[in-house]
Amino acid sequence: MSEAPETSQELSEVLEDLRRHLLWQEEDGGRFLQVDARLAAELRGAGLARLRAQAQAAKPASSVAAQPAPAAPQPAPAARPMAPRAPAPEPERPLAARAPEAAPVRREAPVARPLEAPAQARPAAGPLPGVVEGERPTLDEIRRELGDCRRCKLCDGRKNIVFGSGNPRAELVFVGEGPGADEDAQGVPFVGAAGQLLTKMIEAMGYRRDDVYICNVVKCRPPNNRNPEPDEVTACEPFLRAQLRAVQPKVIVALGKFAAQTLLRDTTAITKMRGNWREYEGIKLMPTFHPAYLLRQPAEKKKAWEDLQQVMKFFGKQPGQRG
Ligand code: SF4
Structure with a gap:
């Protein structure tokens, strides 16, 4: 068709x-x-x-073929969406331009606070109240200051305070460790067996016992004649030093390790210290064995005698010479 x-x-x-x-x-x-x-x-x-x-x-009915129909207006082409760009890497900022980072908060370690010193049940040791440091007190002043002393636990078992005896202006002072039973009973230093030996030693040196001054590091007897404990030495030591300031001897003979170590603040064994001159606050000091030790070790008496002979030599004394 x-x-x-x-x-x-x-x-x-x-x-x-x-x-x-x-x-x-x-x-x-x-x-x-x-x-x-x-x-x-x-x-x-x-x-x-x-x-x-x-x-x-x-077409319009009257002019079907006259002019080509105008094209319907086309929408403007939409702008093609841009493909999303990958963000450009941020240039590295110089360190100085950077905002400072927040400093980490430092937490200080808690400082341990020292514990409060426990209340002391006894008066603290220290400069003697009523005795001016550097001045020369009298033995009576020191004894009054000591009173019925309860500055350390040795007061609990004592019968008497053994303060000291002898010449308050002696040129020679003997310092022992502490009272024994006899001394505690009488209130006088070196009256027991060790005291009798000391008296012989003093007389052998050409002195009478009353010529010299005799005292101890601690004034009260330690229980069962044990060694004084550090806190007891610390509590009583100021009175000893005050006694030595009061007497102002030319020579101190330290009898045993406690006397020598306390006065010299030296922990050297007495076996090494003995026989060698030392000095205590301008005063010559001779360490030697304690008479109680010599009673237990009679062979050591010879060494102690040699030590005492050095003291005699210092004073220009001859054995058995008095005055
Ligand atoms: S030893 Fe000395 S400090 Fe202790 S109670 Fe006796 S006198 Fe006081």
Whole structure:
């Protein structure tokens, strides 16, 4: 069946309209309108009737073939969205330009606070109240200051305070460790067996006992004749030093390690210290063995005698010489 010439003319016009439209699309942004050959074939062949109807509907009734129908205004091609750019890396800021980082909060370790010193049940040792440091007190002043002393625990078991005895202006002072039972009972230093030996030693040196002054580091008897403990020595030591300031002897003989170590503040063993002159506050000091030790170790009496002979030599004395 052949098409009528009018129909064929119309079809040609439609195709021409379509071709122009496609050209316009290509020239004016046709990048977005892709029409391939398959679609063009469909337009030319199978879809003739439909295209005719569409073409008729698009044309004004009075001028079907005068001018190609203006193409419907195409929306302006939308701006192609820009592909999101990867953020450019931030240039490394110089260190000085950087905002200072917040300094970490330093937490100081809690400082351990020293514990409060426990309340002392006994008066603290120290400079003697009532006895001016550096001045020469009298033995009576010191004894009055000592009073019924309870400055250390040795007061608990004592019978008597054994302060000292002898010449308050002696040139020679003997300092022992502490009272024994006999001394505690009588209140006088060196009256027991060790005291009797000391008296013989003093007389062998050419002195009478009353010529010299005798005292101890601690004034009260330690229980069971034990050694004085450090706190007891510390409590009583100021009275000993005050006694030596009062007497101001030329020579001190330290009997045993407690006397020597306390006065010299030296922990050297008495076996090494003995026989060697030392000095205590400007006063010559001779360390030697304690008479109680010599009673236990009679062989050591010879060494003690040698030590005392050095003292005699200092005073220009001969053995047995009195005065
Ligand atoms: S040993 Fe000395 S400090 Fe201790 S109670 Fe006796 S006198 Fe006082």
